[in-house]
Amino acid sequence: MWKRRGTVKIKCAKIKPDLIIAYLTKEFQNGDIVEKKRIEWLDIAKAISIILVVLGHAGHAYLDIYLGWFRMPLFFFLSGILFKPVLFKNYINWASNKTFRMMLPYFVYGIAIYIIFNIQNLSLLPEHLYNLLYWGSGLQGPYGVFWFITVLLITQLLLGIIANFYKWIQFSIIAVMFIAGHLQVVTEIDWPWNINVVMIAIFYYSLGYYCRNIISKYHDSLSIAFVSAFLAVLAILIDVNGYLDFYLNLKMSSYNHFILDIIIPLLFFMPIIYISNLITRFPIKELLKVIGKFSIVIMYLHLPVNIFFRTILDYNVTTFEFTILGVIIPVILGYIFSLTKPTRVLFLGIK
Template sequence: MASKRMEWLDTAKALSIILVVLGHAGHQYLDIYLGWFRIPLFFFLSGILFRPVCTRDFFRWAAGRMRRLMVPYFSYGILIFAVFNLHNMDMIFEHLAALLYGGRALQGPYGVFWFITVLLLTQMLLALMSPLKRWVQMTLITALFIIGHTPVLASSDFFWNVDTVLVAVLYYSLGHYAKDFIVKYNHSFWLAAGSALIAAFFVIMSANGFMAYEMNLKMGRLNNPVMDIIVPVSFFMPVIYLSTVLARCRARDALGTVGRYSVVIMYLHLPVNIFFRTVLGYDVTTFEFTCFGVVIPVIIGMLMSRAGVTRRLLLGRDNRMPKTAG
């Protein structure tokens, strides 16, 4: 069961990161509708891998998480800067300051770096809540989710996008709390179909002008707390069911590899395509953007896994096989 579950999670991670890349390709409608759930789904899937942390082990655990996520964060940030500013390295210290602060100010090839700091803080927040009773955790998380929808928060550029953690922790904790349910029912066609009908209903309502809905966690563009639970979550089970089906097919090995290198893809899909567009002068299509943004980072990730120094600096690990972020 554990092996099959990991295959399913790797496949789900693969679909999730492909949707993230596709959503960044610049297609008007894909960006809107994929934006409803692609990042919440990523947090949800990561939450499935979360394990409660004892109070006495928190600081040791947190140091490990910090090292695993933030060493690659700065390594990629510096390398990407060097690639695009090879003849203008005098700005490196200003760039390092921007990386250190993080948040919404990071744009262009660094446009997804906010996700890493939010994921780290979200993991730490749920870990701090681990000793509490489940109902206390859920009450606190719900309260934080509501506070995170305060409009004034979206007007400020917070350190590490810390305001987004208030919202992200709900999706992450849902993955943790619903883990046993998901493992039991991830193969349920009728559950996935029913959820897909609800998701389709929202898409049709929006496409016909009966519902105005937008979600952008990075920029703080949210709606109301109820809709921001129902709408994203309605897309989760169809993706999970599809992942379970694909995990039984020949494509599972390729998708599993994509899933294992999902964080590398997260970092590199924008720089790779910006390089094609600005340095090489090649205007990539939506399809090419997605292919380049997935395949090239996976190849780079596989090469990086061969050397100890690049595994530590760019994969955040000592072993050859990267694990899905939990």
């Protein structure tokens, strides 16, 4: 608009809200995002990660403790490598699609598992649905890993917003969340969907996103993998001998040292990535790539499968059998689900 001051015309520009958002964000800098391509070593790393998750749930005390140091942080880290930023203007549509694709299988698996184990008592199904809607760490038994899905979803949705801001703002938000997530006032509350764990998980997830170029450059570095593996083994030995009191369990919000919660899990990442890259040279990679492809199906079903053997079939599986059954049967089911469009949508969240 124009204002008249004497005989001189002065032009006053309107400040639009969109420009304020653009200033605080880097939306105006973003171009089109290229489609993700499958990376062999990443699929294999996901396979190793999910196998370690299954192995940790097999009931061996020491395996559960030491695999717990890094197995879930690793899964978030690997998932973060594939994170694709989204512009603010596309966020609602993106978030809606992602929520639908992740939560539909969440409820389909939850209902199917309930029916299989409670076919004689379906009257409690509404209460079970409420539990799926609310609980995180409170979901136990065959639903013991369902917390991961909701935490992963909220982590992705949150980073989808944060990633639009300048890097210093992104890093500041994530750092504050990670530190605040360790506060007792946060960890002692039983939050719906384990939403408090997002404050920790987003660190590992975003680390995969921010470091993916570095990982791509050094994923085949033997020296980095060797040093990391040496330090990881050293940390375990120090803990075994009573000189280190470290415990990490994301589901139960059991983490009490934000410095070690950064360092120790990271020591295990590069050795596993290096081994995954090494495996790409051998025929067994094809099997592991399939396992990696159906890692979410394994996440959902490895506990129900083994509980079915132990309770319904009255067969007490060993640690080895628990791992094999918990991986192979879900992979077979995942392949079957992939054959038709309805089952792909319902069980895999893909079209």
